[in-house]
Amino acid sequence: MNEGVQLAEAASGQDPGNGLRAVRALRDLTERLETLQVDNARAHGWSWQEIAVFLGVSKQAVHKKHARRGRR
């Protein structure tokens, strides 16, 4: 099963409802994973700068989004 083809079909499919729902589901999943991974990286002593580099976003963006959750 070629997942790349499936992704392209659903995400750019003819039915906007199905396609949009798939995009949203993927985004929700991405957010959850990002939260877990960023918290884990912080717990391992990573700086916001290091995390930002790996996520491909600015340090400010990652800090603004995740710092509020607080350190555990």
Place this chain on the structure above:
Amino acid sequence: MFERFTQDGRNSVILAQEESRRLRHGFIGPEHLLLGLAATTAGAAGEALAAAGLQISDLRLRVAAKDAEPDEPLDAEALATLGIDLDVVRRTTEAAFGPGALDRRRGMPRGHLPFAPDAKKSLELALREAVRLKSREIASGHVLLGILRAGDNTAVRVLADAGTDIQQLREDVIRRLSPAA
């Protein structure tokens, strides 16, 4: 940090933490400071908020609505159309981070809750308001002034939504902070 706070100033921050816990927010934001002030009925801030007709029960509802982050379950069916098996993702994340890692709400830290950056900002501004008003201590009234001075934060938005005249509230607090004439 809180050694310069008066009793009512300190109480309001302690109550802010309780308000945040009650809402399961995991951090103290300006909106929780506001609730803490409203709960501290003995202070200048609590008095001014009450005089402005702001009930703590109403403020709590407004804060809860503002901060509500619906924690919906992940859409396994839609992910399947993308060839993503949510059960597999769940298994791998739980293997790394423990049971329920992918599905649990944001973690609830025990002990002291951290201040959000905009709450810290409000407290810094509270200190500045105290200095400006020639007070050696930070009282609940100064904390409220700090929150209002910060401008755009959840607390100010909640107050604005409740129909509060921010400028009038500020003046009323300052009046209540000044020693009785």
